[in-house]
Amino acid sequence: MRIIQSPFFSETIAEGVQFHAFRDDRFKTNRLSVHLVVPLMKETASLNALLPKVLRRGCKKYPNYILLSRKLDNSYGAYIEAGAQKRGDNQIITISITAIDDKFAFGEAVCLPTAELLCDLIFNPVIEKNELNPRYLEAEKKSLCDAIDSLLNDKRSYALMRALQILCKDDPAGIPAFGEKEEIILCSASDLVRQYLELIRIADVHIMFTGCGDYFPVLKLFNTVFSFQKRSLVQTKSKPLKGKETIATVEEEMDLLQAKLVLGYTGNITGSSAHLPAMRIAVSILGGTPMSKLFMNVREKESLCYYCSARYDIYKGTMLIDCGVEPENIEKAIESISNQVSLLQEGAFTDQEIEYAVLSLKNAYQSIYESDVSVESFFLNQILSGNDSGPEEQKALLSTTTREDILQAAQNLSQQLVYLLNGKRGETH
Amino acid sequence: MIEKNIVSSSLLGESYYEYRHISGLRVVLYPMPQFSSVYALFGTRYGSIDNIITDEYDNEVEVPEGIAHYLEHKMFEKENGDISAQFSAIGAVSNAYTSFECTSYLFSTTEQADEALKLLIHLVQTPYFTEETVKKERGIIDQEIRMYEDDPNWRVFFHMLDNLYHSHPVRLDVAGTSSSIAKITPDLLYRCYNTYYNPSNMVLAVAGKMDPNYLSEIIDQTARCDLKPKMPRRIYINEPDTIVRALSEEKLAVSSTLFHIGFKEKPVAECDEFKTQLYYMLLNELIAGKSSALYQRLYEEKAINTSFGTDVFVGRGFAVNIFSGEASNPQYVAQEILSAVDSLQKNGILNSDFLRVVKALYGQSVMMFGDVEQTANALFGAHLSGQTLFDTFHLLKNVKKEDLERLLNTSYRKGNMTISIISPSGSSHN
Numbered sequence: 001m002r003i004i005q006s007p008f009f010s011e012t013i014a015e016g017v018q019f020h021a022f023r024d025d026r027f028k029t030n031r032l033s034v035h036l037v038v039p040l041m042k043e044t045a046s047l048n049a050l051l052p053k054v055l056r057r058g059c060k061k062y063p064n065y066i067l068l069s070r071k072l073d074n075s076y077g078a079y080i081e082a083g084a085q086k087r088g089d090n091q092i093i094t095i096s097i098t099a100i101d102d103k104f105a106f107g108e109a110v111c112l113p114t115a116e117l118l119c120d121l122i123f124n125p126v127i128e129k130n131e132l133n134p135r136y137l138e139a140e141k142k143s144l145c146d147a148i149d150s151l152l153n154d155k156r157s158y159a160l161m162r163a164l165q166i167l168c169k170d171d172p173a174g175i176p177a178f179g180e181k182e183e184i185i186l187c188s189a190s191d192l193v194r195q196y197l198e199l200i201r202i203a204d205v206h207i208m209f210t211g212c213g214d215y216f217p218v219l220k221l222f223n224t225v226f227s228f229q230k231r232s233l234v235q236t237k238s239k240p241l242k243g244k245e246t247i248a249t250v251e252e253e254m255d256l257l258q259a260k261l262v263l264g265y266t267g268n269i270t271g272s273s274a275h276l277p278a279m280r281i282a283v284s285i286l287g288g289t290p291m292s293k294l295f296m297n298v299r300e301k302e303s304l305c306y307y308c309s310a311r312y313d314i315y316k317g318t319m320l321i322d323c324g325v326e327p328e329n330i331e332k333a334i335e336s337i338s339n340q341v342s343l344l345q346e347g348a349f350t351d352q353e354i355e356y357a358v359l360s361l362k363n364a365y366q367s368i369y370e371s372d373v374s375v376e377s378f379f380l381n382q383i384l385s386g387n388d389s390g391p392e393e394q395k396a397l398l399s400t401t402t403r404e405d406i407l408q409a410a411q412n413l414s415q416q417l418v419y420l421l422n423g424k425r426g427e428t429h
Numbered sequence: 430m431i432e433k434n435i436v437s438s439s440l441l442g443e444s445y446y447e448y449r450h451i452s453g454l455r456v457v458l459y460p461m462p463q464f465s466s467v468y469a470l471f472g473t474r475y476g477s478i479d480n481i482i483t484d485e486y487d488n489e490v491e492v493p494e495g496i497a498h499y500l501e502h503k504m505f506e507k508e509n510g511d512i513s514a515q516f517s518a519i520g521a522v523s524n525a526y527t528s529f530e531c532t533s534y535l536f537s538t539t540e541q542a543d544e545a546l547k548l549l550i551h552l553v554q555t556p557y558f559t560e561e562t563v564k565k566e567r568g569i570i571d572q573e574i575r576m577y578e579d580d581p582n583w584r585v586f587f588h589m590l591d592n593l594y595h596s597h598p599v600r601l602d603v604a605g606t607s608s609s610i611a612k613i614t615p616d617l618l619y620r621c622y623n624t625y626y627n628p629s630n631m632v633l634a635v636a637g638k639m640d641p642n643y644l645s646e647i648i649d650q651t652a653r654c655d656l657k658p659k660m661p662r663r664i665y666i667n668e669p670d671t672i673v674r675a676l677s678e679e680k681l682a683v684s685s686t687l688f689h690i691g692f693k694e695k696p697v698a699e700c701d702e703f704k705t706q707l708y709y710m711l712l713n714e715l716i717a718g719k720s721s722a723l724y725q726r727l728y729e730e731k732a733i734n735t736s737f738g739t740d741v742f743v744g745r746g747f748a749v750n751i752f753s754g755e756a757s758n759p760q761y762v763a764q765e766i767l768s769a770v771d772s773l774q775k776n777g778i779l780n781s782d783f784l785r786v787v788k789a790l791y792g793q794s795v796m797m798f799g800d801v802e803q804t805a806n807a808l809f810g811a812h813l814s815g816q817t818l819f820d821t822f823h824l825l826k827n828v829k830k831e832d833l834e835r836l837l838n839t840s841y842r843k844g845n846m847t848i849s850i851i852s853p854s855g856s857s858h859n
Contacts, residue, residue, distance in 0.1 A: 026463035028441075028799035065728070069720035073785045076792025100795045104440070135729075143734045146755055149684030150736065153581050212799075255682035255854050258575040290513040290523075300511065303568030306576055324576050352518075359520030359540075366539035370466050371800055 008379060008390065011219065013207075014226035016233035018383075019219050021209040022375050028104060030111045030211030031372040032118055032218065033096035035380060036203035037236050040091040040172040046179025047187055047195040050144055052082035052095050054192060057136040059120040064135065071117065076100045078114050080121070086177035087384060088238025088315025093199065095122055098372070101213045111213040115221055123225055125196070131189030132196055145181045152254075155421065156307075159260035160322055163419040164313075166250050167264040168241055173316050202234040206383060210372040236384065240270045240317035249418045256423035259330055263321045263337060264417035269409060271314040271385020277397040278409035283312045283319055284357035285406070286344050291356040293340040293349070298323065304333050314385055319413060327423050334418065341415070347407045354406065358398050365395040433458075433645075438819040441798055445808070445818065446641050450648060453629030453658035457812050458644055459636040461801055467542035467637035468805040471553045472533030474661075474813060475625035477603040478745065479530075481664045482624045489664060492621060493612040494598075495570075495605015498527040500618050502570060504534065504552060506562050512552050521545040523552070529599055530744050531813055537802065542639060543647050550633075550651045556622045558615035567610060574604050581683045581851045588677045589689040589751070589849035597668040599747045629658035632813045636805035666746045670695070675847050680854040687851040688759035690766060692841050694748040703816045706743045707790075707824050708836050709750055713739035714786040715778060715833075716769050716841075717752055723769040732762060750841065759848050770841040778837075783830045794821045 009021040038048065062068040072078045078099035085092050099114040126133050151158050161176075168174035178184075207222055209215040243266035269279045287294035287310025298308040308323035321341075325333045343349070368378045368391045378391065389397075431451065437444035445459035477497050481489050504525070505512050516523040521538035523545075534553050536545045577583045587602060594600040604610075633652075635644060672693050697705045717723050717739055727733045737754035756762050797803045804818075811818045 024463070026461070026799065029796050064725075066720060066722065066725045069718075069725075070785060073720050073789040076795070077789035078792065098796070100792045104792075104795045139729055139731050139734075142731050146685055146734045146736070150755065152682070152684045153687075155579055156576075257579050258572065289517055290511070291517040299569060303565060304572075306569055306572040324572060326572070326575070356514075356517045360517060360522070363520045363522065363539050367466050367537075370464055 009215070013219070013223050014229065015231045016203070017205040017207070017226050017231070019207045019209070019222055020379060021215040021219070022379070023211065023213075023215060024369065025212050026370070027101075027210070027212045027372055029098050029100055029372065030114075030209065030213040031096060031098040031376070032115050033094055033208045033376060034118065034122055035206040035208065036093040036199050037090050037206065037384065038093070038199065038203050038234055039236060040086060040089055040175050040177075042175055042179075044195060045091060045175055045177070046183035047191060048091050048093050048199065049084040049178040050140060050184060050187055051192060051196055051199065052084060052093050053140040053144060054133045054136055055121055055125055056080050056082035056095060057133055057140065058126055060124045060126060061120050063126050075110055075114055075117075076105055078110070080118075084177055086173065087381070088313070089172035090236050090238060090384065091177065093203070101211060111211075112217050112221070115218045119221060119225055127193060130193055132192045134189045137189050137192065141184050141187065144178060144184055148176070148178050148181055155254070155256060155258075155260055156322065156324065159262050159419065159421040160320060162252065162421065163262035163264050163320055163322075163417060164318075166248070166419060167318060167417050168316060171239065171241060171316070173238070173241070200229060201231055204233060204236045206380060208376050208380070210375050238270070238315040238385070240268055241266050243268070243414045243416060247415050247418060251420040251422055253422050253424045256421065258324045259327045259423050260421040261323050261325055261330060261333055262417075262419040263334070263415060264419065265319040265321075265413045265415050267312065267317045267319050267409070268412050270317045271381065272387045275405070275409050276314065277394070277401045278405035279312060279412070280361055281354065281357045281398065281401060282344060282406050282410040282413075283310050284361055285349050285353050286310045286340060287321055289356060289360045291353070293344065293353075294321065294337065297340055298333065298336045302332070302336055304329050304336060308337070314381065330420065330422075338415075341413065344410045345413065347403075351403075354403065361398055362395050365391040433641075436817050436819060438822060440822055441795070443798070447812070447817070450628070450652060452652050452654045452656065453627070454652060455632045455812055456645070456648060457632065457634045457808050458639065458641040459634075459804060459808055459818070460639050460641055461637050461804065464638050464801050466537060466539045466801050467545070467635065467639055468535065468537045468801045469542075469546060469549055469633070469635040470533045470535045470805055470809040471549050471631065471633045472531055472809060472813065473625050473631045474530060475532050475621075475630070476528050476530040477601060478598040479625065479661075480598050480601070482620055483662055487662075492617055493605060494601050494609040495603070496613055496617060496621055497532055498604045499566065499570060499610055499613050500621055501525045501527045501532050501534075502566050503558055503563060503618060504556065507555060507557050512548065515548050516545060519544050521548075523549070527603055529603065533809065542637070543643065546635070546644060546647050547651050550648070553626070554653045556619060556626075558618045560615060563613065563615050563618065570604060570610055571607055574602070574607060574610075577602070577604060579682075581681050581687055584679060584681065585687045585689050585753070585849050585851045588679060588851075589691040589847060590749070592674045592677050592847035592849055593672050593691055593693040593749060594747065595669055595671075595673055597666050597746055599744070624661050627656055627659050627661070628653065630660055632809055634805055634809035634812060636808055637801045663745070668746060670845075672845055672847055676850070677847070678850040678852060681851050683851055683853050685755045685853065686757060686759065687755055688753060688762070689849045690752040690759065690763045691847050691849070692750040693845040693847070694750060694840050696746050696748050697743070699745065699814060702743050702814055703811070703820060704824055705748065705836075706741050707821065708828070708833055709741040709743070709840075711786050711790060711828070712833055712837055712840070713741065713750060713752070714789070715782055716773060717766060718786065720785065721769070723765060727762065727765060732756060732758065732765075759850055763846065763848050767841070767843055767846070770837070774838055778830050778834055780830060783833070787825055787828065791822070791825050794825070
């Protein structure tokens with residue numbers, strides 16, 4: 001894998017293990033994340049989603065969560081984030097710790113001790129009789145099942161998630177990021193140990209440090225940890241979604257007042273493609289800003305909805321458009337949105353629309369260094385999609401993109417899906 | 430040029446500027462030279478709870494629910510179209526929020542902050558409402574209201590407020606209802622604007638990469654000075670200490686039961702809101718924070734899950750301590766919270782626990798200063814309620830265990846507790 005140039009520091013510390021650091025005085029904190037990247041598979045998705053949740057509850061040194069929580073309080077409110085997410089055809093298992101830098105503490109070190117704590121959580125868990133943190137397994141299984149259930153509560157994200165699953169149903173990207181509840185319930189403590197050891201052995205590992213502190217001691221720490229691990233790396237490359245000739249229509253029902261509509265498209269342009277900047281501009285013209293075609297027409301002109309926007313996935317090369325709409329206006333909304341997509345593909349956009357889109361994207365690239373989470377997320381995306389440029393290069397590419405490039409990219413968009421989460425609340429009341 | 434006060438924190442090694450502009454507007458500028466973005470908020474002490482205005486004869490007139498939020502939407506529309514376009518044209522992002530007590534307009538940008546600031550001032554200080562534009566917005570806001578009606582997290586919170594408050598307008602939806610917003614006219618919008626958007630009732634806060642002197646000049650050139658400073662008359666809200674009901678339950682399309690347990694506490698004077706908020710945050714941590722014995726036990730019993738959390742909701746005429754999350758038996762969680770409070774009241778707070786939660790809150794307060802947006806928001810909030818941004822550090826340094834114990838002993842009363850529940854409607858889903 002190529003290594004991104006400065007201001008990002010990158011070093012390979014073992015086979016398939018990279019340490020990345022971005023040191024900057026603007027932060028008051030140090031954030032350290034360990035990302036374990038593996039292909040998303042039905043058989044392991046649930047175990048992988050469960051693992052970070054169980055690991056974060058304790059380690060040999062702090063064998064229960066109350067001791068761990070008190071340790072975090074005493075580390076000036078340091079906090080741990082742990083979970084699994086989906087990016088393209090991969091599942092990423094992440095555990096992070098964020099704490100204030102030593103210079104804001106009252107004469108004690110925080111940076112290295114919290115890094116050691118993170119290391120302990122990942123590499124020195126409580127394993128008794130071939131069971132991993134058994135005290136917390138059942139509570140974490142329930143917690144993960146609850147998290148899957150509660151995806152239902154945010155109707156907009158739920159509709160987007162369902163649309164993506166249906167759109168990519170023949171690809172790993174169609175597998176739910178947390179696996180299935182039925183599988184989670186069946187996970188045993190020994191399954192978890194086995195999967196834990198497997199992950200440490202095969203995952204593509206990215207350790208990322210973002211903060212104002214000194215990362216060399218942290219790098220040294222991980223060098224030592226990984227010198228004991230035998231590794232055999234798995235391949236993690238996402239494939240762009242292949243389009244079909246026909247448009248699928250899927251309707252699901254829920255007890256709702258407002259229907260959620262999602263239209264899915266393939267775009268065939270992914271993270272490392274030279275056409276990506278053009279596609280980004282096209283999608284932004286269509287539905288990326290309050291000046292976009294969808295916002296100005298479907299919302300402002302026709303008052304059909306409160307939100308209507310478009311987003312692009314660089315891993316699968318897909319675009320989703322979503323809006324919340326009164327059930328009786330669904331047909332009108334589909335027509336209005338499709339009309340805007342056609343206008344884009346016919347080249348019916350002004351130089352001013354291009355300029356707005358470019359400015360908005362430039363602003364987004366320039367803002368990446370403003371927060372540790374966005375630095376981490378951006379560079380992880382770049383690494384995983386095989387693109388070795390930073391925000392500056394991405395920004396520069398926008399300026400050299402022509403109207404023809406944008407039009408060509410837009411013409412790649414091909415509609416694949418109409419997904420509707422429809423209300424049935426009106427009928428039952 | 431008006432003398433600027435410098436507010437400093439030796440702890441962070443940072444400082445910012447604060448002054449009252451000739452128009453009466455409070456201006457706060459926080460330079461963060463290491464960053465490349467600028468985040469600005471211009472807002473007023475006017476929110477959904479201000480549902481009464483006074484007319485020219487000083488009579489109290491009730492205005493439709495949701496009008497502050499409607500006004501916020503309509504401020505974006507000017508004679509020459511939507512002002513968002515002009516922000517977009519310089520690569521800035523603009524937005525606005527209406528809450529219970531305040532309405533704020535904001536932008537974020539990495540380029541041409543001076544131009545964006547001019548636009549922000551124009552956005553807030555140039556109302557333009559016509560019959561046609563006001564009517565057009567109704568469909569959009571109706572869809573926004575519908576979206577909230579389907580949002581169980583929003584519903585469970587508002588039911589809790591409705592259970593606690595008899596007459597305080599905090600129990601009303603911020604966006605109003607479909608029928609209340611239908612009564613909104615351009616004339617009413619102008620009257621609310623003139624009452625509450627007087628510069629002396631407002632704060633302009635900017636944080637990020639900037640030259641504060643240059644931004645002050647821009648403000649001098651752009652801000653309206655033709656309005657006589659006038660603070661809106663706040664209407665006294667007669668609200669009994671008692672609660673309305675101890676339990677409510679609604680069925681919605683949710684996966685598992687959501688709950689908000691709320692304790693109605695004594696409201697405090699505006700100058701004490703900040704301190705009270707902080708003290709309650711510490712107390713809530715001690716009672717049911719992640720490092721409390723109660724949290725650990727409830728979590729291991731699977732009575733709560735990771736969605737469990739605590740919150741403090743304090744403002745003009747209201748104060749609520751909130752414990753919320755998902756649980757199959759919220760009544761059991763409530764009962765356990767009451768016993769934890771009882772035992773803490775009887776035995777007092779352990780000194781090591783006290784020091785631990787103060788240390789954690791200190792660290793979390795420092796973290797915020799590594800982010801332009803969070804700093805700007807906190808700066809705006811602090812000065813809107815007459816505080817300074819570094820008061821938190823001062824309060825945390827001086828807080829005594831006994832202060833918390835005193836507040837604890839008069840709060841979290843069983844008779845003032847309500848449980849709001851949203852349970853699954855049993856609808857099928859995939």
